[in-house]
Structures are given as C-alpha cells and as structure tokens.
Amino acid sequence: MTEKQENVPLLDFADITVVKDGRLILDHISIRVEAEESIAIIGPNGSGKSSLIKVMTREYYPVAGVPDLRMNIMGEEMWNIFDLRKRLGIITTDLQYACIRDNTVLETVISGYFSSIGIYDDFFDVTIEMKAMAHEVLKFLGIHHLANQKMTKISSGEARKTLIARALVHDPKALVLDEPTNSLDMKSIDQFRKTVSAVAAAGKNIVLVTHDLSDIIPEIKRVVLIKDGKIFADGKKEDILTDENLTALFDIPVKVQKHGEYYAAFC
Numbered sequence: 001m002t003e004k005q006e007n008v009p010l011l012d013f014a015d016i017t018v019v020k021d022g023r024l025i026l027d028h029i030s031i032r033v034e035a036e037e038s039i040a041i042i043g044p045n046g047s048g049k050s051s052l053i054k055v056m057t058r059e060y061y062p063v064a065g066v067p068d069l070r071m072n073i074m075g076e077e078m079w080n081i082f083d084l085r086k087r088l089g090i091i092t093t094d095l096q097y098a099c100i101r102d103n104t105v106l107e108t109v110i111s112g113y114f115s116s117i118g119i120y121d122d123f124f125d126v127t128i129e130m131k132a133m134a135h136e137v138l139k140f141l142g143i144h145h146l147a148n149q150k151m152t153k154i155s156s157g158e159a160r161k162t163l164i165a166r167a168l169v170h171d172p173k174a175l176v177l178d179e180p181t182n183s184l185d186m187k188s189i190d191q192f193r194k195t196v197s198a199v200a201a202a203g204k205n206i207v208l209v210t211h212d213l214s215d216i217i218p219e220i221k222r223v224v225l226i227k228d229g230k231i232f233a234d235g236k237k238e239d240i241l242t243d244e245n246l247t248a249l250f251d252i253p254v255k256v257q258k259h260g261e262y263y264a265a266f267c
C-alpha cells in the first residue's frame with residue numbers, strides 16, 4: 001500500500017441530506033474521519049445516528065443534486081455494497097437477532113465471508129483458509145472455546161463478540177458499532193469494551209454509536225454530537241463531553257463525570 005492510500009480518510013462526507021417519508025432525517029451533515037481515527041456518535045433517540053450509519057453502509061442514500069455532496073469512503077465514491085460492508089465491519093443489534101439461529105459460533109463467523117446468516121454446504125465453498133482465519137479470530141477475541149457451541153446456547157455478550165469475529169474475518173478497515181452494549185449485563189459490557197479496545201489497538205478504526213458515555217473506550221478521542229439530524233458539536237472528547245453540551249443535547253440537566261479514562265452521564 002502506498003503512503004497516499006494509507007492516509008486516505010475512512011470517511012469524507014459533505015452535505016449529506018436524507019429525507020424519508022417526506023421528513024428531513026439528516027440535514028446537511030458533513031463529517032470527515034481520518035485514516036487512523038476512531039469516533040463516538042452520541043445523540044438522543046431519533047436524532048439520526050443510525051441513519052448516518054446507514055448512509056455509510058449505503059442502506060440510505062442522500063438527496064442527489066446538492067452541489068457540495070460528497071460520500072467518499074476509504075477514498076472511493078463508488079462501492080460494490082458487499083465489498084463496502086466487508087471493509088466496514090458492521091455490528092448492530094438487528095444483526096445479532098438475525099444470527100441467533102441453530103448455527104454454531106464457528107459457522108456464524110465463517111458466514112461473514114458470504115455475507116450470509118448461516119452456512120449452506122451445497123452453495124458455499126468454505127476453504128481451509130477461511131476456517132483457519134475464523135479459528136484465529138476466535139482465539140484473538142478469547143472465545144475459541146465456544147467455536148462448536150450453538151448460537152442459541154451462548155450469552156448476549158458472547159453473541160456480540162461472535163459478531164465482532166464475523167466482521168474481523170475480512171480484516172476490515174473499521175468496526176461500526178451501533179449501540180453495541182444494549183441489553184448486556186455489567187460484566188458483559190466490561191468484557192465487550194475490552195474487546196473493542198483490543199480491536200482498536202490492533203489498528204482498526206472504531207465508529208461507535210451510543211447513548212451511553214461509558215461505552216466510549218479510551219482509544220476513541222473524538223466525539224460527534226447529533227441532534228435533530230444535524231451535527232450539534234464535534235471535537236476532542238474532553239472538550240465535547242461537558243455538562244453544558246450534554247444538557248443542551250438531551251434537553252434535560254445532565255452532569256458528566258470522568259472516572260479514569262472513562263466518562264459517565266447522570267441526570
């Protein structure tokens with residue numbers, strides 16, 4: 001890879017406006033995420049966070065004909081959707097529900113190669129290399145002992161890690177996590193955050209959507225606040241996560257506290 005390719009931003013979006021059912025849900029959003037950068041996107045329910053992720057994954061398209069519109073991902077405007085979704089390892093609660101089937105953890109991880117939910121022996125040619133990579137990723141995430149366990153028999157936290165493994169088999173550039181700790185208990189949340197930290201330390205960009213400030217792992221240095229489909233604030237974590245900003249963002253009095261390298265909010 002040339003130095004130029006290494007330095008291309010993960011995302012370079014300008015003037016993204018999305019309308020659904022006649023409603024403006026993203027309003028002239030511009031955001032650039034550098035090659036080595038990780039960000040957290042925070043905002044109230046319905047503010048447009050998931051919609052912005054869907055623009056990244058090309059599930060939603062912006063209004064065309066806007067003069068400054070740009071939706072560049074890893075240096076490219078045009079993407080084959082399957083390739084794009086492999087380069088952005090996407091983990092959502094919807095995907096987890098879809099993956100809770102009668103497949104084993106190993107099968108679920110391998111299914112990432114085919115962008116499928118299960119493995120269909122008659123159709124998919126699973127190679128030795130694919131299996132070896134799946135085992136390697138499960139070991140990296142500390143869940144190799146679950147390889148032959150059914151998805152229906154593992155905990156939510158283990159299932160969330162399995163989805164990370166499923167995303168990592170492609171060696172993606174980034175992990176895109178939409179409210180990843182929803183419905184996890186405290187121990188699972190703690191383990192999940194350590195897993196995401198390990199993935200960030202291995203050189204992947206993290207794009208995290210959350211309501212919960214304590215999901216913001218230390219490796220994420222930048223926070224983007226979204227309100228009413230617009231970027232409300234964007235900058236260094238310590239400058240953005242203030243009582244004043246969070247109070248204005250959520251329209252209720254919020255107190256932000258810092259505990260070591262983590263943040264928490266109280267209202």
Ligand SMILES: Nc1ncnc2c1ncn2[C@@H]1O[C@H](COP(=O)(O)OP(=O)(O)OP(=O)(O)O)[C@@H](O)[C@H]1O
Binds near residue numbers: 043047048050052
């Ligand atoms: N396909 C769609 N059709 C109609 N309205 C939509 C569609 N997708 C999103 N919206 C609306 O756009 C707004 C933003 O939704 P979005 O899911 O992006 O918000 P969010 O910030 O992720 O919310 P939450 O925190 O509740 O998940 C909401 O009012 C939602 O109802």
